[in-house]
Amino acid sequence: MGGKTRRTARKRTAKKVTVVCRCEEVTEDEIRRAIREGHQTLEQIKRKLRTGMGHCQGRGCLRIIAQMVEEETGFPASEQKLPTSRPPLKPLPLDLLARYDGE
Numbered sequence: 562m563g564g565k566t567r568r569t570a571r572k573r574t575a576k577k578v579t580v581v582c583r584c585e586e587v588t589e590d591e592i593r594r595a596i597r598e599g600h601q602t603l604e605q606i607k608r609k610l611r612t613g614m615g616h617c618q619g620r621g622c623l624r625i626i627a628q629m630v631e632e633e634t635g636f637p638a639s640e641q642k643l644p645t646s647r648p649p650l651k652p653l654p655l656d657l658l659a660r661y662d663g664e
Contacts, residue, residue: 581629582622584615592626596633603627604644613644 579589587610600606603613603623612626613619627638 581625582610582612582615584617584621585611587612587622589629592629593633596630601630601634601636603630603641606630607644619644 580586581589581592591610592606592612595606595609600609603626606626607613607619613623623643624638627641627643630636630641631638
């Protein structure tokens with residue numbers, strides 16, 4: 562019975578963590594802290610926390626972060642400039658891939 566009481570107490574004291582950028586595992590608290598420290602554009606937040614630099618290139622998080630910037634600063638999300646999306650790899654011509662022999 563004592564173990565059950567400890568687990569219940571642990572659940573009540575556990576802080577809820579919301580991950581906003583799943584690719585880079587950046588939480589809402591980290592983003593809000595960065596905004597309060599003065600990083601108030603999406604580009605500045607991207608440079609500090611790597612938001613929008615994962616596999617999805619910000620398609621999953623940047624609009625949410627823009628809303629967070631609006632909540633913290635009052636700067637409308639609709640007027641914020643989204644960072645430039647850059648593919649993580651350089652594209653290769655298909656014929657080069659077709660000739661690849663595995664070595």
